[in-house]
Amino acid sequence: MxxxxxxxxxxxxxxxxxxxxxDLPGSAFLTAARGGTPAHVPVWFMRQAGRSLPEYRRxxxxxxxxxxxxxxxxxxxxTLQPVRRYGVDAAILFSDIVVPLKVAGVGVDIVAGTxxxxxxxxxxxxxxxxxxxxxxxxxxxxAQAVRLLVHELGGTPLIGFAGxxxxxxxxxxxxxxxxxxxxxxxxxxxxxxxxxxxxDHLADLTLGFLRAQVEAGVDAVQLFDSWAGALSERDYxxxxxxxxxxxxxxxxxxxxPRIHFGVGTGExxxxxxxxxxxxxxxxxxxxxxxxxxxxxxxxxQGNLDPAVLFAGPDVVDREVRRIVAEGHAAPAHVFNLxxxxxxxxxxxxxxxxxxxxxxxxxxx
Ligand SMILES: Cc1c2[nH]c(c1CCC(=O)O)Cc1[nH]c(c(CCC(=O)O)c1C)Cc1[nH]c(c(CCC(=O)O)c1C)Cc1[nH]c(c(C)c1CCC(=O)O)C2
Numbered sequence: 001m002x003x004x005x006x007x008x009x010x011x012x013x014x015x016x017x018x019x020x021x022x023d024l025p026g027s028a029f030l031t032a033a034r035g036g037t038p039a040h041v042p043v044w045f046m047r048q049a050g051r052s053l054p055e056y057r058r059x060x061x062x063x064x065x066x067x068x069x070x071x072x073x074x075x076x077x078x079t080l081q082p083v084r085r086y087g088v089d090a091a092i093l094f095s096d097i098v099v100p101l102k103v104a105g106v107g108v109d110i111v112a113g114t115x116x117x118x119x120x121x122x123x124x125x126x127x128x129x130x131x132x133x134x135x136x137x138x139x140x141x142x143a144q145a146v147r148l149l150v151h152e153l154g155g156t157p158l159i160g161f162a163g164x165x166x167x168x169x170x171x172x173x174x175x176x177x178x179x180x181x182x183x184x185x186x187x188x189x190x191x192x193x194x195x196x197x198x199x200d201h202l203a204d205l206t207l208g209f210l211r212a213q214v215e216a217g218v219d220a221v222q223l224f225d226s227w228a229g230a231l232s233e234r235d236y237x238x239x240x241x242x243x244x245x246x247x248x249x250x251x252x253x254x255x256x257p258r259i260h261f262g263v264g265t266g267e268x269x270x271x272x273x274x275x276x277x278x279x280x281x282x283x284x285x286x287x288x289x290x291x292x293x294x295x296x297x298x299x300x301q302g303n304l305d306p307a308v309l310f311a312g313p314d315v316v317d318r319e320v321r322r323i324v325a326e327g328h329a330a331p332a333h334v335f336n337l338x339x340x341x342x343x344x345x346x347x348x349x350x351x352x353x354x355x356x357x358x359x360x361x362x363x364x
Pocket of ligand 1: 048092095096111112116167
């Protein structure tokens, strides 16, 4: 008879961050994200820092994407650019969802115009077992950028973020961006034990990366499960939700708003809210008054189609007014796009959106 085996010790999660978080009672973003009534409808944009801004293109000249993310002064400057230009109600840390993989030692690069590319895709149990863990010290350049930003931002809150386990797994398994996620779905269905081991590993990595940001002083976090909309609700609930729940639950003691976002997730809005988010991000496919019925009790974030910004000021004006009015059905609303700013977007179109959102009523 074999000796009883020790139970597998679950990875030790760092203790709750105890440092004082900034108190920003005047922040419209934090008030709305907590379900309160802000002085105006808060607005920020996913990918507000990036190629649509000439000052970003100048700052990035000659520096590779991941190197920019890991250079605290540069990451700080790029994060501040859209706050200065637009007067948005929140900054989002300039980083990328593959940064924690990179600093942990996974071979990954971001190829301009393509996205993240992985040197050695992860497809077997042995590949999963060989994945490195994240030592919090490896996140130091990111923590340093957060500390610089908290100092520079004054009353504007800073949103930290990470990629959710499924979206990270899709890049790792496919080896790069994928339209159909076929290798990822093959692994999850053909070898669920390896799949769950992979997602559990990524949940720990993501949580460790978010906690490093929280300890450095971010005021809210967003978990990007950008590609979750590729899944049926049934598969999402069985194969993904427990792992995203682990990440969001691991931050519950930090007392900050947690946003959960994906694209094409109309069918998943309820489940994504159940994962433990305070705020659910909605793309442009579902109007906010319908979204609030699918994710009852959740603050909503969204949901202007980023392509509408190319349709001229009258169309944008009409769409912004419609979205703010539909947002009145939710407990609170944070205005945003339904996905990231497209690189050819005219910054003046975004500036007009900010001014218009700020002028519209918070309640019906
Ligand atoms: C899926 C995903 C990635 N990265 C991210 C996601 C989740 C959000 C989403 O769904 O868009 C998250 C991300 N990436 C970036 C941010 C910056 C913060 C912000 O929102 O302003 C955030 C929040 C910077 C970036 N991340 C990237 C850029 C462009 C790089 C450049 O300027 O050359 C930026 C500003 C690169 C990147 N990184 C990724 C892609 C698909 C790309 C685009 C590839 C390209 O078109 O060149 C992976």
